[in-house]
Amino acid sequence: SQKIEQNSEALNIQEGKTATLTCNYTNYSPAYLQWYRQDPGRGPVFLLLIRENEKEKRKERLKVTFDTTLKQSLFHITASQPADSATYLCALWLYSSASKIIFGSGTRLSIRP
Amino acid sequence: KAGVTQTPRYLIKTRGQQVTLSCSPISGHRSVSWYQQTPGQGLQFLFEYFSETQRNKGNFPGRFSGRQFSNSRSEMNVSTLELGDSALYLCASSPGTAGPNEKLFFGSGTQLSVL
Numbered sequence: 502s503q504k505i506e507q508n509s510e511a512l513n514i515q516e517g518k519t520a521t522l523t524c525n526y527t528n529y530s531p532a533y534l535q536w537y538r539q540d541p542g543r544g545p546v547f548l549l550l551i552r553e554n555e556k557e558k559r560k561e562r563l564k565v566t567f568d569t570t571l572k573q574s575l576f577h578i579t580a581s582q583p584a585d586s587a588t589y590l591c592a593l594w595l596y597s598s599a600s601k602i603i604f605g606s607g608t609r610l611s612i613r614p
Numbered sequence: 615k616a617g618v619t620q621t622p623r624y625l626i627k628t629r630g631q632q633v634t635l636s637c638s639p640i641s642g643h644r645s646v647s648w649y650q651q652t653p654g655q656g657l658q659f660l661f662e663y664f665s666e667t668q669r670n671k672g673n674f675p676g677r678f679s680g681r682q683f684s685n686s687r688s689e690m691n692v693s694t695l696e697l698g699d700s701a702l703y704l705c706a707s708s709p710g711t712a713g714p715n716e717k718l719f720f721g722s723g724t725q726l727s728v729l
Contacts, residue, residue, distance in 0.1 A: 544704050544720030604657040
């Protein structure tokens with residue numbers, strides 16, 4: 502069966518440390534992978550997109566890697582801050598006759614001061 | 615530019631009723647997609663409209679339908695509501711011309727409760 506799994510439902514880390522979130526997938530051939538941030542009561546907000554032929558993408562304190570052999574993406578937030586606390590979702594765009602996006606269940610990240 | 619606007623923000627209905635949700639995309643965006651978010655199933659794709667035509671569809675029953683108007687505004691309808699339809703319904707817009715290479719801009723959603 503086709504699945505997307507994000508490493509854990511919740512992750513708690515100390516301010517200033519690097520947060521690493523994992524997105525694993527099986528039985529998909531994604532064309533693109535995106536990461537979104539969602540705050541309570543709000544819609545997701547786009548953060549980063551990485552293509553299947555790209556290994557790494559960076560944006561300020563954010564870094565995403567994409568390993569199509571391992572079928573895994575890692576999302577890093579360096580120098581984490583309490584304001585980074587939110588739920589982070591990975592999303593796969595699939596190759597098919599019609600574009601289709603599949604979201605992971607999300608990881609709730611809490612940064613403690 | 616104004617963001618994606620969804621109305622109403624909250625809605626309470628009873629089983630068997632029908633409901634219509636509205637979404638106004640960002641100006642200039644021609645693609646509107648709809649999603650259902652629940653604690654158990656996460657965020658699931660319902661369908662996507664582009665230039666008034668349904669371009670993609672997820673795995674939801676026919677009770678879920680939508681349409682898009684010439685000004686790109688979209689509505690989603692759910693008929694014969696069931697308790698399991700209680701969820702946050704999110705709408706997202708994008709220019710719609712670059713396929714998977716586009717980021718989605720989400721609204722804040724409509725929280726539907728079915729009693």
